[in-house]
Amino acid sequence: MRGLELALAVVKDLRVARAPAAPSALEELETDVLARAAAGLSDGTISSDVMHLEQVRAWFGRPLWEMGPGDADVYFGKTLRNTAKGTRLSRAQVLKTFFLSWNCGTRSRSIR
Numbered sequence: 001m002r003g004l005e006l007a008l009a010v011v012k013d014l015r016v017a018r019a020p021a022a023p024s025a026l027e028e029l030e031t032d033v034l035a036r037a038a039a040g041l042s043d044g045t046i047s048s049d050v051m052h053l054e055q056v057r058a059w060f061g062r063p064l065w066e067m068g069p070g071d072a073d074v075y076f077g078k079t080l081r082n083t084a085k086g087t088r089l090s091r092a093q094v095l096k097t098f099f100l101s102w103n104c105g106t107r108s109r110s111i112r
């Protein structure tokens with residue numbers, strides 16, 4: 001066929017390089033994932049939730065438990081302003097669930 005040419009392009013690795021997680025962080029993530037699986041959530045849902053949390057964490061640049069209401073306002077009101085409504089809703093729900101479970105875990109650890 002005429003007019004078809006092949007071209008090469010530079011491909012950038014899209015994976016974010018970061019330090020390996022601490023054993024305690026991995027244990028908490030595994031506990032959370034197992035709890036969600038036991039609650040009947042599908043692997044796809046769990047994977048999607050983790051992906052959303054990783055994206056919020058990458059934007060925030062610090063542990064999510066340090067995030068305050070003002071940070072969330074900036075993230076959802078400015079950073080995600082032009083993002084699809086469903087994406088904003090999913091991220092908000094995942095973040096809400098994260099903080100609810102984190103607060104419960106913090107309270108149960110402080111009671112022990």
